[in-house]
Amino acid sequence: MLEIIYQDEHLIAINKPHGLLVHQSPIARDANEFALQMLRDQVGKKVSPVHRIDRKTSGILLFAFDKLTEIAMQQQFMNGETEKKYLSILRGYTPDIMDINYPLAKENGTIQDAFTSFKTLDKAELNVAFGKHSTSRYSLIEATPKTGRMHQLRKHFSHILHPIIGDRTHGCNKQNKFFLEQWNMTTMLLHASELSFIHPQTSLKIHLKAELHNEFKRMMDLMKMKY
Secondary structure (H helix, E strand, O other): OOEEEEEOOOEEEEEEOOOOEOOOOOOOOOOOOEHHHHHHHHHOOOOEEOOOOOOOOEEEEEEEOOHHHHHHHHHHHHOOOOEEEEEEEEEOOOOOEEEEEOOEEOOOOOEEOOEEEEEEEEEEEEOOOEOOEOOEEEEEEEEEEOOOOOOHHHHHHHHOOOOEOOOOOOOOHHHHHHHHHHHOOOOOOEEEEEEEEEOOOOOOEEEEEOOOOHHHHHHHHHHOOOO
């Protein structure tokens, strides 16, 4: 069963697990479970996603029960009127605070503005050698994307040379292999932790929070990280 973190007559939000696709996709034919179908079956009524998060990203995923709410919420996301926060563990020691203003290209080559702010919540140094280094260093960060480009956080953190642990596409393959061999960890450590928006039917401000999943917590415990 999916963890439902918010529900009213118009909207429903879940805490999506790592590895679960939002809906069927021709680029992931290996999958046979999808958040859309699972939630529909769980609540017994049609639901429509109003935004997307990556398959390997966990956390808040919002759905609408009716078309008017779906369109209104999609508009809020497109206009940048929602507030989103993500937690992630990155390679290396990151700056205390940083803004990343780095345009990203769409699949058709169109360049789009992309802006991310983040702050470092904790750092860890493990007594495990990696490459030429005698220890391994990591940072727990909270990111606030101001735009919503595809793979924005993954690309931005790769751009500043602090890739997300477990990101196979934009991350560090050596680090990912290291985590697999050391701790049998294959999850991408990126979690959509908070979402704020104006409810399109009641005009009330809604603030949602999603707890970290067990694998993310296991890595934080191993590194003795707190937030």
